[in-house]
Amino acid sequence: MKISEGVEWAAHACALLAAVPEGGALSAGAIAAFNDLPKAYMAKHLQALAKAGVVVSVRGAQGGYRLARPPAEISLWDVRRAIEGPGPDFHCANIRLKGPCVAPKPSSGPCAIAHAFWEAERAYQAALGSMTIADVVVQAAREQDAEGLSRIAAWLRAAL
């Protein structure tokens, strides 16, 4: 099992969008260029983020994307779910109901194996849900010196 690489793309895109001023919007091309990624595919992921309500899109000239909520209210779980989809990773194929030894009366409550996996996914979701885009931005800014921050600000001003 591997997590789609698009999840990382979307996370970095949200981190960048957290830096756009109120009322502004960053185009898909600009977001892709900032991270050196192909514009067309990045646009696909941004559409998924928009459909999931993580970002809002602004159509037309000078349009683009901005965050739908403050960065502190967007978790990495929201991003992951927007790209990978909502359903559980583990799917119970009801193997226990197949084979020569299956009980004639179904009586099928929740299956123990599936229950354990779904419980683990809830722990995963809780851990990811406690890390927000705001946290990511803070930690990313900590790795930049003042000159790097000003260069990013200048790039952002030019791309707006």
Place this chain on the structure above:
Amino acid sequence: MKISEGVEWAAHACALLAAVPEGGALSAGAIAAFNDLPKAYMAKHLQALAKAGVVVSVRGAQGGYRLARPPAEISLWDVRRAIEGPGPDFHCANIRLKGPCVAPKPSSGPCAIAHAFWEAERAYQAALGSMTIADVVVQAAREQDAEGLSRIAAWLRAAL
């Protein structure tokens, strides 16, 4: 992202193997037949379990597989890792090091996004690791009446 269906196959196989008596071994064909699954592919997953040290294989006539440890010492995480592989699900492609605004000095400690995902995977692993094959067997037995249990015991005796 979806968990491979082979993980469920392997989990059910381990649950069945927990019922074989000391010194016995169940062939791949018997395990597949019990769960109504294709024998050839089930054999592949059993090989993976054997390579991961979850089960041990007995070659030759009357051979097959048995658990490598007591059922209470085999977790669903062990099963998942045997089938899906050991590495982390999330892979950091170092997008932060690409693009026009990358800092000239690398200074790259661990990245915040990847750290959050890996921490969530640790929570997932901890939750799955606390559920053992023994727990699964107990809960599965609770859904069977006495007649079902004796039928399974008879099937097992015939397949040995």
Place this chain on the structure above:
DNA sequence: TCATTGCGGACACATAGCATCCGATTTAAA
């Protein structure tokens, strides 16, 4: 009006998972 931008679908490609088959090897039983 016109350039810019998102939206949605169609398309091609690569990779991974699913499933089967076969020969080689090992081992217990006949």
Place this chain on the structure above:
DNA sequence: TTTAAATCGGATGCTATGTGTCCGCAATGA
């Protein structure tokens, strides 16, 4: 000693999903 049963490992084909591109349409501000 022979034979049958069973795992092991690789090769193969098929399918589903992810990756990446492209194009026409709709919307919107200059």
